Amino acid sequence: MSVRRTAAAVLAAGLLLAGCSDDPEPQFEPTESPAPTESSSSAAPEAQSPEEFIREWVALDNEMTKSGDTAAFRAASVGCDPCNSYADRIEDIYASGGFVNTDGRQVMSVKKAELRGAYELKVDSSPTKYRERAGGKIKSLPGGDLTFRLVLRKRQGDWIVADEVQL
Template identity: 35%
Template sequence: MSEAATPVDETAEEFIQRWAELNRDMQNIGASPEYERITRGCEPCQGAIERIAEIHAAGGFVEWDGMEITRIKKMYTRSYDVWATSAPTRYKNSESSPVERFKGGPHKFMLTLRRTADGFVVDDLARRPL
C-alpha cells in the first residue's frame, strides 16, 4: 500500500499485495484477525484459517516466507488472476509429527474481490492452471 493509501482507498492491486502479506502472517503465527476480517466471505480462505489454527493448536508450526506477487490481471468486474512465486515451506501438523516441506514455486490464483465501506474483501479464491 502506498504511503498515503489506507484500506478504504487502496487499489485492488495494493489490496492483493496486502492480502498476500497477511496470508503469510496468518500461517506463521496461527491467527490473524485482519486476515480473517478481509476473507470472512471466502470459503476456501476460511478453510485454510481453520486448518492452520488446528496445526498450531496441536503444537505444530508453519514456517513460510510468503509469496512474491509477480503479476496481477483484472479478468472480470471483480475477479483478478494473480501470479505468484511461493517461498519454500517447513511445517509440522502436530507436536509429534515429523517436519514436512513444500518446495515452493510458481502459482496462479483467481481472487474475487468486493469493495465495502472499509475497503476490499476477498469473496472467493481459486487455484488456476499456470
C-alpha cells in the first residue's frame, strides 16, 4: 500500500473518531453543504506517479539500512533479484550483530529512460560505516554520486521495482 493511501486511511479514521461523543447534543452547528464538484473528496485518490514511487522507494532503502528491517523494501521490489540480494545482505549484517551507519541516499534526479518502464535514478550516497558481524572490523564506503536504471511494473494497482542496475 502506498504511503499516500496509508496516510489517507489514518486521516479518515481520525476524522471519524473526532466526531464521536457520548454527548447527545450536536457538537457542530449545522451548515449548508456545498454543491458537489468534480474535485469532490469522494473522488478516487490520485494515483502515485512513477517518480513519486521511486522517491518513496529510496526512502524505504534508507530506512532499511538504518533498521535492518527489509519487509517494506522487499514489498516494493517484488521480483527484483538485485534488490533482494541487497536486502539479504542488510538482513545478514543485522542478524550477525553488525550495523550500517549512514545518512542514506538523497535523490538528485529521476528521468524516464528509453527502455519501456525504465527510469534513470541519480542519488547522492552518504559515506557509510558498517560492521558485517559483532566484533568484526568496521569498514567504510566513501559515498558519492550513483546512477541506477530501475524498471517499474504495476502490481495490484501499485508500482514495484522489477529490476535495478547500477550504471
